[in-house]
Amino acid sequence: ETHRSLSRPQSARTNFLHAHENTGPQYLRSQSVSGSRRGSIASSVDLSTAQIDNKSKPDYVKINSQYVKNIPKVRKTMSEEVVEQVRAKKEQQLQDYYEKQKGRVPDYIERIREKRTQEIDDERANAPDPDCPAGHVKVDNEKRLSTLRQLELSRAELEKKISHLPIRNDSLTLRRTKEDIEKKIIELDEAIKIFSKPKVFVKLEE
Numbered sequence: 703e704t705h706r707s708l709s710r711p712q713s714a715r716t717n718f719l720h721a722h723e724n725t726g727p728q729y730l731r732s733q734s735v736s737g738s739r740r741g742s743i744a745s746s747v748d749l750s751t752a753q754i755d756n757k758s759k760p761d762y763v764k765i766n767s768q769y770v771k772n773i774p775k776v777r778k779t780m781s782e783e784v785v786e787q788v789r790a791k792k793e794q795q796l797q798d799y800y801e802k803q804k805g806r807v808p809d810y811i812e813r814i815r816e817k818r819t820q821e822i823d824d825e826r827a828n829a830p831d832p833d834c835p836a837g838h839v840k841v842d843n844e845k846r847l848s849t850l851r852q853l854e855l856s857r858a859e860l861e862k863k864i865s866h867l868p869i870r871n872d873s874l875t876l877r878r879t880k881e882d883i884e885k886k887i888i889e890l891d892e893a894i895k896i897f898s899k900p901k902v903f904v905k906l907e908e
Contacts, residue, residue, distance in 0.1 A: 856890055861887070
């Protein structure tokens with residue numbers, strides 16, 4: 703009896719263990735549910751781990767931007783500097799030229815103005831003067847001045863001749879010579895008086 707009592711618990715224990723083993727029918731639904739739960743748990747664990755890893759990883763974009771800011775500027779090559787200097791010099795010369803040209807009349811316009819001025823002067827000179835009497839013509843200003851200078855020279859020569867005559871003019875020849883010179887001087891004085899005026903009119907030859 704004692705042997706039987708001892709053996710029964712052992713068999714019961716054995717039956718108990720077998721009852722909890724995978725001896726019964728397996729249900730696929732319960733397995734899929736447990737698998738999805740395991741997947742969700744695993745994914746949540748992976749996500750939290752990834753977030754932790756992202757926080758622990760350095761921000762390379764920020765590091766690179768800081769690195770670029772701290773890089774010293776590379777000096778341009780000599781050829782680039784020369785090209786920029788030449789370009790800047792040409793731009794400055796062009797700007798100076800434009801500054802000088804401001805308010806300056808072009809040469810061709812100046813020549814047109816001079817030509818037009820000369821034409822106007824010629825028209826005025828050739829136009830009949832309202833002060834000109836009938837049968838007369840106005841003497842050109844240049845010709846008037848030239849004639850005036852010639853008259854003054856002639857008078858000076860006569861003054862010189864009369865000064866060389868002897869003081870005593872007892873002879874008839876000397877008296878006539880002196881009278882002729884004085885007469886010419888008087889005529890020259892009248893002509894000089896006329897040609898000294900701004901306008902001179904001479905009678906036309908018939």
